[in-house]
Amino acid sequence: MTLADTAYDSLRRDIMRGHLPPGQPLRLEALRSRYDMGFSPLREALNRLQSERLVVSASMKGFIVAPLSLPEMWEAIEARVLVETEALRLSILRGDDVWEAGIVAALHALGRAAARGEPEALEARHAEFHLSLIAACGSGWLLDFARKLSAATERYRAPVLAGDTAPRDVQGEHAALAEAALARRADEAPALLAVHYRRTGERIAARMAA
Amino acid sequence: MTLADTAYDSLRRDIMRGHLPPGQPLRLEALRSRYDMGFSPLREALNRLQSERLVVSASMKGFIVAPLSLPEMWEAIEARVLVETEALRLSILRGDDVWEAGIVAALHALGRAAARGEPEALEARHAEFHLSLIAACGSGWLLDFARKLSAATERYRAPVLAGDTAPRDVQGEHAALAEAALARRADEAPALLAVHYRRTGERIAARMAA
DNA sequence: CACAAGAAAATTTTCGAAAATTTATGTTTA
DNA sequence: TAAACATAAATTTTCGAAAATTTTCTTGTG
Secondary structure (H helix, E strand, C coil), X not given: CCHHHHHHHHHHHHHHCCCCCCCCEECHHHHHHHHCCCHHHHHHHHHHHHHCCCEEEECCCEEEECCXXXXXXXXXXXXXXHHHHHHHHHHXXXXXXXXXXXHHHHHHHHHHHHXXXXXXXXXXXXXXXXXXXXXXXXXXXXXHHHHHHHHHHHXXXXXXXXXXXXXXXXXXXXXXXXXXXXXXXXXXXXXXXXXXHHHHHHHXXXXXXX | CCHHHHHHHHHHHHHHCCCCCCCCEECHHHHHHHHCCCHHHHHHHHHHHHHCCCEEEECCCEEEECCCCHHHHHHHHHHHHHHHHXXXXXXXXXXXXXXXXXXXXXXXXXXXXXXXXXXXXHHHHHHHHHHHHHCCCCCHHHHHHHHHHHHHHHHHHHXXXXXXXXXXXXXXXXXXXXHHHHCCCCCHHHHHHHHHHXXXXXXXXXXXXX
């Protein structure tokens, strides 16, 4: 792995977890000392992150962490619903034993991570579970879009998840989702997925208003 | 505009037009003399193009122009159908006078370019027409995906378009599409768009087989 | 005092050399 | 001859200084 790849991973994680807050200018000299590398790999990483809308840049004025807003959250969620419902439908049509096993394994790992309560790992297992559902869709483009939208929406989820008290059986939703997918219910599973994402959006919107 | 932006535009155009053929290694020294600039802006451009799947790279082995294949063409076309039919549906629901005027203008310009027969301009007007249809969808993500998929599919269209003799009233299809959109027929217009893209795919597939 | 003009500082962008890595070439050995 | 190994060449990646640009500060002017 090159330094540029490391820079990409580090910056991406720090932005998704909110450690680099929305709107913050990303000064090259500051990044250089923070990540301990030269300009080149950092700039290459920033250019990649720009294509994923995690950072924005203006010509000759450098990069900033992409800002957050409720309208943009809904944009990302609705795009995600469109892409992932179709990818899930395709996966249900095309998925084989390996696909099924991947879902079972990811659901199990997600449950364990949730029980342990470590947010670091939980976040990763959650993304992996949702990816496992659509892994058999057969379209690199859809998987690509899903990955980017997952990162974009995670930025809204992470800060809210911490202080969330209202009761919601998230693991139950995940289990129902997995069951519908494994039972090849090509209409029900995508519908559940859409509800799942939109419900999360409403939860976030409610807390951001307060 | 920075040099990196220029490099991005130049490389993107040369790849889309096939002037840099699929699979060709993109050696930095060669690009440096071709585009007359240093390593940095070129590498930044290549990193952006990688996110758009126009180039692929392996760690420490540099970049190559992304290869073409019939399965990947269909992947791109089907993803494009998914994204643009939804974006068109949304535009029909939300579009205002400016959106309508944009379609009329783009269709007119496309017709003129087609009559003149200059492939350079025709390609640009064609992309602009399809963009104008979905311009009012209100989702930056969908517009972004559409732009990338348009570039990906254009790579297949361009080389075939040259020697295409079989009769097809493309301008008629475009006019029908514009009319259905302007008449706010939210079911018919997306259906026409899907047929339009898939028909192009079949045309290309037929010629690539031969 | 508000505002423009100019200088200084901070920052981004670009360059080409140096370091790291891969690929090609040649040599030895079984 | 074929495989293993060393060596050389080619290439990518990274670095830090130099150039270009923007931002901030200072000064002068109406």
